[in-house]
Amino acid sequence: MVTVRAPATSANLGSGYDVFGAALGRPADVVRVEKADRTTIDVTGVGSQYIPEDPEKNTVGAVAEALEAPAHIEIDKGVRPASGLGSSAASAAAAAVGLNELYGRGLTREELVPIAAEGEAVVSGAAHADNVAPSIMGGFTIARHDGVTSVDASIPLVTCLPEVVISTRDARKVVPETASMTDVVEVVGNASTLAVGMARDDPALVGRGMEDAIVTPARAELITGYAAVRTAALEAGATGVTISGAGPAIIAACRESDRRTIASAMIDAFAEVDVEARAYQTRIGGGATVFE
Numbered sequence: 001m002v003t004v005r006a007p008a009t010s011a012n013l014g015s016g017y018d019v020f021g022a023a024l025g026r027p028a029d030v031v032r033v034e035k036a037d038r039t040t041i042d043v044t045g046v047g048s049q050y051i052p053e054d055p056e057k058n059t060v061g062a063v064a065e066a067l068e069a070p071a072h073i074e075i076d077k078g079v080r081p082a083s084g085l086g087s088s089a090a091s092a093a094a095a096a097v098g099l100n101e102l103y104g105r106g107l108t109r110e111e112l113v114p115i116a117a118e119g120e121a122v123v124s125g126a127a128h129a130d131n132v133a134p135s136i137m138g139g140f141t142i143a144r145h146d147g148v149t150s151v152d153a154s155i156p157l158v159t160c161l162p163e164v165v166i167s168t169r170d171a172r173k174v175v176p177e178t179a180s181m182t183d184v185v186e187v188v189g190n191a192s193t194l195a196v197g198m199a200r201d202d203p204a205l206v207g208r209g210m211e212d213a214i215v216t217p218a219r220a221e222l223i224t225g226y227a228a229v230r231t232a233a234l235e236a237g238a239t240g241v242t243i244s245g246a247g248p249a250i251i252a253a254c255r256e257s258d259r260r261t262i263a264s265a266m267i268d269a270f271a272e273v274d275v276e277a278r279a280y281q282t283r284i285g286g287g288a289t290v291f292e
């Protein structure tokens with residue numbers, strides 16, 4: 001048996017739709033894999049009642065299939081599903097790392113990324129790798145069709161998760177099909193600023209680079225209170241605020257000393273619009289960890 005802890009992640013970071021991702025210090029999924037003749041799945045933990053145990057419908061089933069590694073897979077969910085915190089990806093990432101170890105497949109962490117992304121295709125219809133890449137490799141990641149570049153940043157963060165559910169599949173339906181050249185030029189500038197900020201571990205640059213005028217405004221409409229929560233976080237000292245993944249979680253980059261104030265401000269702003277929320281005070285952290 002192999003046990004793997006794989007962290008929650010935040011994809012997009014505003015300007016890097018389907019490309020940027022960051023591993024979060026917390027929360028995380030824990031997945032145990034044991035060799036078997038056919039794949040079976042047990043799910044416990046946060047939101048487990050909403051997660052299918054059918055291998056055709058669970059992200060880990062697609063991973064076991066892609067690695068030709070049938071197993072009994074136990075998933076202990078720490079990351080709530082449909083959160084914007086890479087819940088489906090955390091399980092897929094843990095399964096990819098665990099099954100690679102269990103069956104001695106010898107694949108590198110980077111080679112496991114497209115395999116874990118097959119799990120994402122099961123739930124959202126697209127094998128986007130921007131959550132599984134940081135969950136497997138840790139740090140800040142840039143996932144392209146031809147591979148992943150990663151940086152060991154440790155930017156302090158607050159993620160605020162409201163008690164509402166948005167599925168990635170639905171949130172992808174509102175993404176505009178086209179963008180103006182003005183918006184594209186701006187997003188290139190923002191994304192480049194964010195990437196340099198990660199390389200320098202500079203929360204001010206990362207926050208500035210989170211701005212996005214293409215995908216985020218369309219998705220913000222789906223999150224009750226988004227504008228007020230964003231303003232509250234910025235006033236409390238956040239260097240940048242945007243939607244985490246497909247939402248509804250909202251992520252703020254900041255200095256460590258401001259995390260507590262920002263977390264309270266975000267929870268209070270959601271409460272003003274009658275939405276309960278919880279906040280994680282965290283930072284960019286490491287990738288999946290194996291326990292024998």
Ligand SMILES: Nc1ncnc2c1ncn2[C@@H]1O[C@H](COP(=O)(O)OP(=O)(O)OP(=O)(O)O)[C@@H](O)[C@H]1O
Pocket residue numbers: 009011050051052057058059060075080081082083084085086087088089091092123124131166167168169244245246247
């Ligand atoms: N192992 C799994 N863990 C979590 N959700 C799963 C899993 N397998 C299948 N699902 C399904 O995937 C959906 C949640 O995935 P979705 O991509 O919508 O949310 P998320 O991973 O939290 O968000 P995001 O990718 O925006 O960060 C739910 O419908 C859930 O039932």
Ligand SMILES: N[C@@H](CCO)C(=O)O
Pocket residue numbers: 011012017018019124128130131168171172245246
């Ligand atoms: N890049 C993906 C991440 C969410 O799974 C999206 O925004 O749809």
